[in-house]
Amino acid sequence: MFQRLKLHVGLWLSQPKPGSADVPFVLGSALGLLLILILPHCVEPYMLSTVRDALVMGLLALSYDLLWGKAGVLTLGHTTFLGLGAYGFAVATVQFGLAPVGAILIGLLCTGMVAAAVGYFLLYAGVRLHFFAIVSMAVLIIAQQLATSWQSVTGGDTGILGIPGLTATFAGHSLDLSSPIGSWYAVAAVVLAIACLTSLACRSHYGKVLAAIATNEWRARACGYHTSFHLLLLFVVSALLAALAGCLMAACSGVVAPDVFSPLLATEVILWVAVGGRGTIGGPVIAAVAFTLLKQRVSSYSTELWPLLLGALFLGCVLFLPDGLRARKAAINLRRFWRAMTARRALSGRAVREEGDNG
Amino acid sequence: MDEPLMKATHLRRTFGGIDAVADVDMSIKRRDLLCIIGPNGAGKSTLVGVLSGAIAPSSGSLCFAGESMAGKEVHQFCRRGVVRKFQGTNTFLSLSVRDNLIVAGLGVASHRASPLPDPDVVLQEIGLHGQANELAARLPHGQRQWLEIGMAMMCQPAVLLLDEPAAGLSATDAQRLVRLIHRLREDCAVLAIEHDLGFVRALECETWVMHRGQIVRRGTYEDIAQDEEIRRIYLGRGAGYAAH
Numbered sequence: 038m039f040q041r042l043k044l045h046v047g048l049w050l051s052q053p054k055p056g057s058a059d060v061p062f063v064l065g066s067a068l069g070l071l072l073i074l075i076l077p078h079c080v081e082p083y084m085l086s087t088v089r090d091a092l093v094m095g096l097l098a099l100s101y102d103l104l105w106g107k108a109g110v111l112t113l114g115h116t117t118f119l120g121l122g123a124y125g126f127a128v129a130t131v132q133f134g135l136a137p138v139g140a141i142l143i144g145l146l147c148t149g150m151v152a153a154a155v156g157y158f159l160l161y162a163g164v165r166l167h168f169f170a171i172v173s174m175a176v177l178i179i180a181q182q183l184a185t186s187w188q189s190v191t192g193g194d195t196g197i198l199g200i201p202g203l204t205a206t207f208a209g210h211s212l213d214l215s216s217p218i219g220s221w222y223a224v225a226a227v228v229l230a231i232a233c234l235t236s237l238a239c240r241s242h243y244g245k246v247l248a249a250i251a252t253n254e255w256r257a258r259a260c261g262y263h264t265s266f267h268l269l270l271l272f273v274v275s276a277l278l279a280a281l282a283g284c285l286m287a288a289c290s291g292v293v294a295p296d297v298f299s300p301l302l303a304t305e306v307i308l309w310v311a312v313g314g315r316g317t318i319g320g321p322v323i324a325a326v327a328f329t330l331l332k333q334r335v336s337s338y339s340t341e342l343w344p345l346l347l348g349a350l351f352l353g354c355v356l357f358l359p360d361g362l363r364a365r366k367a368a369i370n371l372r373r374f375w376r377a378m379t380a381r382r383a384l385s386g387r388a389v390r391e392e393g394d395n396g
Numbered sequence: 397m398d399e400p401l402m403k404a405t406h407l408r409r410t411f412g413g414i415d416a417v418a419d420v421d422m423s424i425k426r427r428d429l430l431c432i433i434g435p436n437g438a439g440k441s442t443l444v445g446v447l448s449g450a451i452a453p454s455s456g457s458l459c460f461a462g463e464s465m466a467g468k469e470v471h472q473f474c475r476r477g478v479v480r481k482f483q484g485t486n487t488f489l490s491l492s493v494r495d496n497l498i499v500a501g502l503g504v505a506s507h508r509a510s511p512l513p514d515p516d517v518v519l520q521e522i523g524l525h526g527q528a529n530e531l532a533a534r535l536p537h538g539q540r541q542w543l544e545i546g547m548a549m550m551c552q553p554a555v556l557l558l559d560e561p562a563a564g565l566s567a568t569d570a571q572r573l574v575r576l577i578h579r580l581r582e583d584c585a586v587l588a589i590e591h592d593l594g595f596v597r598a599l600e601c602e603t604w605v606m607h608r609g610q611i612v613r614r615g616t617y618e619d620i621a622q623d624e625e626i627r628r629i630y631l632g633r634g635a636g637y638a639a640h
Binding site for chain 1: 448450469470471474475480482486487488489490491495496498499500502503504505506507509511512547551
């Protein structure tokens, strides 16, 4: 039994030899670690908690990158799982008085079951691509309705207030992580650890299998893979990471309201991943943090400006950065666009001249 | 030992009232090598599709190693050792050549709890060791054919179904492929469907002729080539193909 398990782990998670392609990963993790340690000494506590909340959104972006970037499953309702995690944590702590660690487990368990059920019926039935995206949006709207109307549990429109911060008790020693600095270290460490783990998992043979399923699912099936199962597994893992982000969000902010199930936020997640670079793990996290901070700055001037700016950014991203923020590719695309524009102008100029000649 | 590895009885597949495969009986034994030829639309590709689990038969039964394969999906066929080489361009284009091979081998290896076949050995055999780190999308068509064959080899097949393996290969490559197929036959049964009669002749194997969904002749290539009726079916109106 043990031998068999070892063989399977060896097959699926075996890593290629380190090479030049791993430089961004190593540099990125080192830089991340440095930032985690330095930032509390550089900025004031209020700013630190703002960045912390943005980093929680980074975890959400990471979970979505795993699903869309690595396996090519597009959903429009990823915040369903963020909300379920947040509500699970809030209900478990406020209504049932559980300790935060237990509440996180409850939140993850509920989300995992919902994701497994939804994913099983959709993915095993062969629902893919935009059909999957539309159904996932319907699930999000159902969840939103449930959160507003099931008042006895979710508190209706007001949501749940007074959620306790993170504390952990291990063998009599209790660790309070609810202060700005404490929660910063907790959140940042969780995000960095998960980013490193997912990067390593995607670097292994299993990551290649996922990439293969994303590019040519039918061919992968002919290689002996039960592709629906692998997609379901990834869907559940991604939902669990989103739920963890939800738990952290609830614990950090102390409130949960039905607007966590917002379709707007679900679209923003797609934008973060698209701009940060699909399948790069680190890119979407950085994009999510940057966009969330930018959103707060812009919203303080005018609340209507943000959706406008978001739309413009999305359009620009589709036009110039179809692969996300990768400097070299972006430059190539810009140049190509510029050439197309100038060529068209030259062509139309020539056409006018020829018309003139004929006339 | 002589028990057939794969056995099909009264196999039929209809598309909109037309029998693409009509009442085919066949059996493949261990280490058999056979070729199916026939004009366009004879149902060769559909037959390979049904044998590989990609297309469900409309009626009839298909057994592999004594087990009925009815209702089984294509990944279950592959795990049992019925492996199909697709026509040309069906690889994982976004992965490197080596990763294509690793991915192809991993599914079956993990299901059987056996170690992964060494991709470097297969790379040598298919002659792509120089392009191991190249993206599959960058390979020319002929080399993608070799990659497809390599991917099928990584699946540790018991029955290898080759769908037009020589299409797009140069004459020297076709000769190399003939040698490789004879080598593969030491480990598994090989069934090839092919248009290129020169390639079939070079294989020197049992040859079947398919026409309108049925297998109309079974014999050696020489017997088939002598048969007047086959010449009429296969070569059509003129003998323009004969020189081919």
